[in-house]
Amino acid sequence: MTPERSDDEEWSDLHGGVRPSPVVRGWLRMIRVLASGPIIRIPPDALSVAGVLVLAGAWAAVAGPGWPAAVVPLVLLAGVLDGLDGAVALRTGRARPLGAVVDSVADRVGDLLLGAILVTIGAPPAWVLAAVALVFLLEYVRARAQAVGMPGVGAVTVAERPTRLIVVAMAAGGAATAPAGLPALGWGWGVTFAVTWTAVGVVGMGQLLLGVRRTIPPTFPPTR
Template sequence: MLRQSEPARYSPNSSKQMLPPPELAQVSHRVPTSLPTYRDPVDNLDGRGAVEGWSRLHGEDVSGSRLAVGWIRFVHLLARRLPGANPDVLSACGVVAAASAVGAAVLGGRWVLVAALLVVVSGVLDGLDGAVALRTGRARPLGAVVDAVADRLGDVCLVALLVLLDGPGWLGAAVGAAVFLHEYARARAQGVGMTGAGAVTVAERPTRVVVAAVACLSAGTWPAGAPWLGWEWGTTCLVLWAVLAAVGGVQLVAAIRRVLTPGR
């Protein structure tokens, strides 16, 4: 029992509101605190404004990454043409596209090329939902949960896709576990004081989409397998994904440790 004069301490397993431990009080100076209001529409999200808006919303500055900047500007350009779209519906459509890609891969033959197109569509929808939400002032905590769940369902579809392209099932299971561990570690760190993604690693969602799309495109145009390696495209891309997941995991752990360790 706590004495009446003692403040309640932090407990990660308690549903009661408690004070954070003193070591986490030093975290706030390392993470952004000026996040945009959830329900305020933003009209000037073009060019640099789009990147700044994304960075504020996610608590992570990506202005130094040309790839991230190009992607953010692209989805915001598309979002301008969908002012009335519902972000949650776009998230759901992304999952449907990824699941449809799995169905196309089951058919085999040239349908694998259709699967590649559907994977790309799912990736675009994944970025488009957040862009529409930010531009229209519909960004909200529940929407972030919907987006995260849709992303994980999409990841399951991408792994299943590579297994269908003759990738080993055990490797697919290992890659899937690595993805969920990556996202769980980030979410847990955010739950105890880390604001933002911590680090934009090489194993983020866009990378996974690209790997799966390349696997489908390659399997549809070069069904004999990867030259020089002699592996099926599913195996080749699962191995690539596993390597990226390992590197990305190290990057994320280092970022979490840097942010949540007092005095660093």
């Protein structure tokens, strides 16, 4: 009888053998507890779509009545749903290639909504476009490297999805508590965190390229 694999082992396998940090281990424990309750009956694809709808609601809360404070809990909820879809799929044996595609598309739509939230808060569209373009480029490079034989994700970078969620939540929280922004810089919260997101994206791209160089096979596997 094959022993049940731990959350840490499964996460490590999915991320190219990288061991999870204490923060990630705590996150995995929380997701496991949530995925063991009634939510396990919800189809994983529905959880992926729900995460997108929650982010759409966060954008609407700012664009409509102007409630940036509502963005913070909604973005955190979207992050939880983003973790739950994969956890539920694994625990119920419903993980499948199509589900991975749905999850990936939902993540990219979610990234666009995160950018829209920053623009609505006051970020210059050019900075947001640069930040989101880096996300799409990073994920494209990762997908192409995996297609030619790279195991796992190549590298867990500083620009992964949790960082993007945190950046937007901090921008919204700042806009809710101190609308004037950062007087020392003369920047509003939108531009501050759009620049932050872009800078993190540049660093993350560098980390991924190093990971691809380190882990990708030097030649294509032989064909029969």
